[in-house]
Amino acid sequence: MDFRPFELDLEEPFTTAQGTITSRDGFLIRVEHEGVIGVGEATPLPGWTESYEDCREALEAAESAASEGSGAALEAVEETAAARHGVSLAIADLYATRAARPLYQYLGDASRVARVPVNATVGDADPDSTAQAVRRAVDRGFRSCKLKVGSRSFDDDLERVQRARSAAGEEVELRVDANGAWTFDEAVRAIDELAEHDVSIVEQPLPGGALEGHAELRGRGVRIALDEGILEHGVDAICSAEAADVLVLKPMALGGLDVAREIVAWISELGIEPLVTTTIDGVVARTAAVHLAAAIPDVRPCGLATGDLLADDLGRDPVFIEKGAAVVPQAKGLGIDDIWGATE
């Protein structure tokens, strides 16, 4: 196993709870066995994963341990989600490549999946611009739009939702993501209005720490999705508290595709719906997330159209976003051309 660092500039600065970032810094990982190569990506997002330094240290430990086998390499990254994502992905890519199957078939069953539906994300903007952005997304074929809310006044956001619904027509799914911006009373009021505009999902209406609150918000006509809440409490506590109808799964933050797959199996049995998204990653991790979504039967539109947020990338993107769907690569493994050689 070996790895090397990379830095990818973002199109626009991105604000997380830990501050504003202008680039995504991470590591490309390669494993090789009997001439077959697998690649993975570890792109830590502080707040969601370990720090960059901790990620690098964990990968160094995995590199040393790898001579004892892939189990030892994985053990070295057990506590660091992004590093584990990278190492486990490289191993999975290698196995899938050796089996001459696309990664999603290696993760799931053998049936062919051509496309996975994706949602458009509409950032914060005034009501006019919001309506225009929704219209553009619908014209490009998106059947699901997610509006970021919570950055401006409550009434402005409600007006944006109303305008978005008029622009989208009745058939397009609308969701909102409040990123934890609302109080409980605001959320109750918002959900009544959102239900009237046939918004299907509200993501993280209350801060990540709120479990009881989210449980109480369920059943009011709009399904409750948790994203930041998973980071705060873990999937186990959310399920016990019956705090979500939908969980937003970020493979990089969860420690890898295999971990995400286990969570999907487990929550599906409880009737909780999984959605897959990224932490604004390079092409290797984004493509991996597409394969994960393709391995989930009848997955609902996922947040996988995030490549545009990067100003540069690790290599050619094998995934086309077309008419509101990601076209799933059918080549063996991840389906990415020699990216290690290309970035050398």
Ligand SMILES: [Mg+2]
């Ligand atoms: Mg979210």
